[in-house]
Amino acid sequence: MILPEEIVRAEARLRPHLKETPLEHSLYLSRLTGCQVYVKLENVQHTGSFKARGALNKMLMLTPEQRARGVLAASTGNHGAAVAFGADKLGINSLIFVPENASPAKVEAIRRLGTEIRVHGNDSVITEMFAREHAEKNGMTYISPYNDEHVIAGQGTIGVELARQLDPIDAVFVALGGGGMIAGIASYLKVLRKEIKVIGCSPQNSCVMIESVKAGRILEIASLPTLSDGTAGGVEADAITLPLCHELVDDYATVSEDEIREALLSFIETHHLLIEGSAAVAIAAFLKQSEKLHGKNVVIVICGGNIGLATLKSILCA
Incomplete structure (x- = not known):
């Protein structure tokens, strides 16, 4: 709850x-x-x-050590833009994975915010699983679009x-x-x-x-x-x-x-x-x-x- x-x-x-x-x-x-x-x-x-609300709230609660290691997200578009926006505001490095079917307009909006984008998977769940694994391997904080209190x-x-x-x-x-x-x-x-x-x-x-x-x-x-x-x-x-x-x-x-x-x-x-x-x-x-x-x-x-x-x-x- x-x-x-x-x-x-x-x-x-x-x-x-x-x-x-x-x-x-x-x-x-x-x-x-x-x-x-x-x-x-x-x-x-x-x-x-609305996605800026959840992503930024999560990032504002990170420790200085977590911020220094960077954040990572998987997104069909809006969540990725929100994470990139928050990361830029707080001076945190960010990486966004997007599925192959993500909206080109939304991917371009993420890119304009200055973050690195990588494409992986043909469904959001596949992309999310891969992004979580990548975050764990590299010591980054994964920011879920929904599966996080x-x-x-x-x-x-x-x-x-x-x-x-x-x-x-x-x-x-x-x-x-x-x-x-x-x-x-x-x-x-x-x-x-x-x-x-x-x-x-x-x-x-x-x-x-x-x-x-x-x-x-x-x-x-x-x-x-x-x-x-x-x-x-x-x-x-x-x-x-x-x-x-x-x-x-x-x-x-x-x-x-x-x-x-x-x-x-x-x-x-x-x-x-x-x-x-x-x-x-x-x-x-x-x-x-x-x-x-x-x-x-x-x-x-x-x-x-x-x-x-x-x-x-x-x-x-x-």
Whole structure:
């Protein structure tokens, strides 16, 4: 269990380094659904996603000796950029492994932050396993994108901000990959008010955690291509997020690629903000469940805005 006190301490630790992202009322989504809809804009956070919270919280807790030996991460994009950002801010050497199917735009974003990038494996789990082994052999600190209490506590600071920004909160829709963000948010909000509904949202083409929660163990399931590359891929067999999701997440929703595409385009058109596919997953999932939440205060976490121009062009031209 991630204690809310740990998340509060993480929020204080991160406050000098990161933004408190806006929570904005969405007139369009509210009128469309009859709910009071608020969007938490993590796409305007440093590096363009929520991932900076967990990665930097972990790095701020390293000893001087650990910092001197450097940090290492495996990432499909956003987590790698977050680790590179934190390492640069703290003066730590970093190395990022990415899978072969990582978004080229996100890989380039990592590269621009000045870190070394290496490609290994065709799935995020394979890349993560290799990166852990490399870190152990070379005395570096491996920073998991989700399978780490300090990373989860950092992601949970979104919940601390939400509690300051809106009262009451009736439901929160969160994109779900490895489960770090939703585990952190739920660990904080469900203690404040257990009636808050937390909904995990995944693409139908890659919903490993949802199926794993149903099975009670991490499953090895092949993922199909998805616009939600930020949530795609497998989950480590010993992921501490599995029991947290089982305990704290109230419901799950999966969405098709067409639903992701439509949600992404409508949000960009009506809110004039760039978002990535994983953020659109949460919007699309809310739209499927909005009738059950009529009149309620609903938060959608817009988890990132790192979408490549080629991907955006293909969506616009489809």
